[in-house]
Amino acid sequence: MHRVSFQESTALRALNTLCWLCLGLLLVGCQPDEQSNSGEAQQSAQHSTEQLTRHEQEWHRFNDITGFEVTLSQAPQRLVVLSEMDLDMLLALGITPVGTTAGRGQPGIPRYLAQYQQLQDIRLVGRLGQPSLDELVQLQPDLILVGGVINPQQLKQLRKIAPTVVSYQSADDWQTALQRVAGWLKKDATATQFIQDYQQQVQSIRQQLGDQQQATVSVVRWNPQGPGYMLQDAFVSHVLADLQLQRPTAQRQPGPGHSPPLSLEALSLIDGDWLFVGTLTVSGKAVDAMQTMQQMPVYQSLKAVQNKQVVNVDGSLWTSVGGPLAAMAVLKDVVDSMTPKS
Amino acid sequence: MSTEKAVDRSLMTQRSAFWRCFLVFKQLLGLSSRDHSSWVNLLLLVFLMNGVLIVASMLVGAGYISLQDSLSYLRSLAIAPASIQPAEQLPATVSVVMETIRWPRTLAAILAGGSLGLAGALMQRITRNPIAEPGLLGINAGAALGVVAAIVFFAAEAGFPYMVGALIGALAGNMVIVFASHRVQAPISPLRLVLVGIAVNATGQGLTAMLLLTKQTVFDQFRFWILGSLAGIELDRVLAVLPFTIIGIVVALLLVRPLAALQLGDASATALGHQPNRTRLALSLVIALLAGSAVALTGPIAFLGLLAPFLARMLVRESTQGLLLMAFGLGSALLLAMDILGRWIMQPFEMPVGSMLVAVGAPLLIWLVRSKRLQPMVPGGRRS
Amino acid sequence: MSRSHSVATKDTGRAGRQRLKSTNIKKIDCVCLHFAQWTVSFSKRAFYLHLLLWLLLLVASLFTLMQGSVAISFGDFWLLCQGAGQSAHQLLVWDIRWPRLLAGVLTGVALAAAGTLLQQITQNRLSSPEVLGVNEGATFLLLLGLLLSPLNILGPWWLAPLGAVLVGIILAFLAGGIGGRGYQILLVGVALAYFTRALNDLVISRATAQHASAVHSWTLGNLANSDYTELMPASLLLMLCLVSAFGVAWHLRLFMFTEPHVQSLGVNARQVQFMALALALVMAGLGVGIGGPISFVAIAAPILISRWLPPHVLGLGNSCLLGGILVIVADTLGRIVLAPNEIPVGVVTSLLGGPFLLWVLLQEKEVKR
Known part of the structure; x- marks a missing residue:
């Protein structure tokens, strides 16, 4: 009978590490189906297949500023916003989102929006830039709006939960952003009216x-x-x-x-x-x-x-x-x- | 003697008040005014250097006050000290800036720098370890935690409440260090001390980070304070902390003889009639007081307590009280110099003084470690 | 520790025990497994500890997958494992929490392994990547990537191991060599860590205010938004390093003896040191690249493991498992306590780790074998 101590034997340790290696590869490489680097491509592929099969039910298809294509089959009912500008824009268009992140450096929604009654029941999903993905999943949104400083990794994760669009870049003018978002949500008239009111106010x-x-x-x-x-x-x-x-x-x-x-x-x-x-x-x-x-x-x-x-x-x-x-x-x-x- | 007399006379004309104070100070210490051993002269030089730096600090700023204006303001002060009337041709902003920004800042630099230098010298003497200092050993982090906790939980104002928070935090940190270091009679290995310091530092910083994260409103302000900076200090804050610093210095100087006896070892010290444990306890309180007052003023600054005593040891070898005073003087000179630099290089913004001190202090620590100065201190153990 | 000495078989049965008693062998500390003609003996404690840790890892993983702002009950979870269940839960568990779990385990494994190796090289129980400034160096390069990138996002993950190795080289150079009875390298490491941290603070303060809070949160160690694309290459590299580390681990245990002793046992001390250090640095860098500079896992895991194992066993595998468990438990706690705000995992570990380290230090005697 051959006796050998595990700690001493190189062969055994090599075998052990090989097992680790296989286990590791198994864990990391073998993922639940449908999620991989091409998540976005798959999602847009899904959307386009949806589009082909239910072409007559498509409500709107558009690209956000990063070029990501989104197809909505109906007007979105549940929207979540992850920046102050997005919250502001949706309120200006007469839409109340179901979830938002807190304002910058503040414990809740931005102070200047506190007067709006429709925000009393809104759900807070985390700090600015650090949304809790758990909360987002629970809210089951139809559309997520982000903007400003974007984290590509975060964006990828958000797009697994719901179609996520980037509505503005850091230095964008709010009027451009408003018209863009209004175009996506088919509220162009409201946006134009708002901007006209604004211009009149400025003149006066x-x-x-x-x-x-x-x-x-x-x-x-x-x-x-x-x-x-x-x-x-x-x-x-x-x-x-x-x-x-x-x-x-x-x-x-x-x-x-x-x-x-x-x-x-x-x-x-x-x-x-x-x-x-x-x-x-x-x-x-x-x-x-x-x-x-x-x-x-x-x-x-x-x-x-x-x-x-x-x-x-x-x-x-x-x-x-x-x-x-x-x-x-x-x-x-x-x-x-x-x-x-x- | 003649050169010293010449020095005395010239000092008398320019810095008469300062020199008189110094003479009185010397008498308080029990030195006769004729005792001109070398370290006293060096100390004098250091205080002179401090004076120069004070003047420089009043002249340099990150703003747009010209050098001539500042000079004429100071000259107007010196010539007519009793009645401070800014000359009519100077714009009012000059005197405002001088009195309310530069002067409190200068004073704060002297107090904080000196306190940290003195605290570092005391720590190094107690632990018989050349790399002990309040920043590395986590006392400053504890004091900072005290301040942030006071703000978050008690809505503390700057000034006296900060001081209380800082003091409690510094005491807590010091307690841990003392407890960890006094388990054996032999000098603690430098490594173990530093590692205890890292643990205390990390705990303090972790708790501070936690408090800042949960209170987002506080994070914005303390993002910069945590780095250690002299910006935005007001005179009443400085004056609130001043008594504590003075108490600290006086008590430290009163304990000079027991401290010197500690160097001989506990047994010899007891034989000489001192009580080493009580001395250590008292000195620990003094260290906490000094470090706490510095942090309450400026936020946590590391490495000053390492740099100042190191330089002081190079200049003063034989006398403990000389070492302590020198550490105070050099500490304040260093902080003043760093602050002046910080205000000068990035106008109109300022570089936090804590970052600059790390840039100088870290290489010094590395050099200290590599040189053979630490070798006698290490018991040669393999484990920590 | 030659081959002939190590073995003590434990035959079942009364005859075996009788034989043992009669020959007066000390209490057996091995577990032997029989495979055909081979008997493999494991250190008993290491063996059982290993099993226990796998079990704990499983429990911790279930905890992570089921808890969060949204808690999933065990029944629902069982449905999910079978492939059914609500689509929202499927999304949550498989696409969000599962990658986060993997990232946490990998970071924990990497950091614990790096800590174990470093402790063995410097023969000091309290050296670790963060004390030596390696974590800070890895963070520094990533932050440089942030400054230089047009999109203002943190640099790619492979900058971190690069930064770690660079700092290691600087450290070796400044401390005048790695090995030896290393207090020197630790003190130099502390100074370097301070210096690099000041540099990092400077870089963060240059980032615009919009980033500062998010970047600050990352520098504390944050596992949010973990994703497979980064995990794949990083974990492959980590596996390779771990395999090599196991190869080197046995020789490392000899370092508790002095260098001439080691040489006399036929081991090339310099080579082993160098290998182990390189592996430790790369793994620490990988850990930082995946999950950010999470503190205290690298110190705590090896120390805890070594308390339970006999001194001749390095326990690298056990340390890695414990590291993984610590990270994912801390992460889940961070997600639960202040929901919906998340506490970064690094804050939780440093909160728990600081007092832990103090406790270890206060318990230890001055010189301990």
């Missing part, structure tokens, strides 16, 4: 501004280490550009977000005729600290402060990525603060 505000038309407007997102100003391709910059209001020279830098926190000594860079300062939450540390900063002498020496032309605004509206309703709300803020009171 420009009239009301009077001599403030030439004022420079500085928009700042507050941070304890120092404020960061919004860059030129940010959402609020688009709205202000529609109003033909200038930004201070230092703030005319391209980019969709905001600058890193400025040194407090360079606070003059946020100065302008008007200063709009926002925080992401309405209370809490940031606001307290902002109020402290507002008592600092270096802040008091800003021209805008001395002219009493500083407005504290909702950061979730002004310093985030808003949409159509946000644009209207920004216009309202501008009217309330910048037009001379009669």
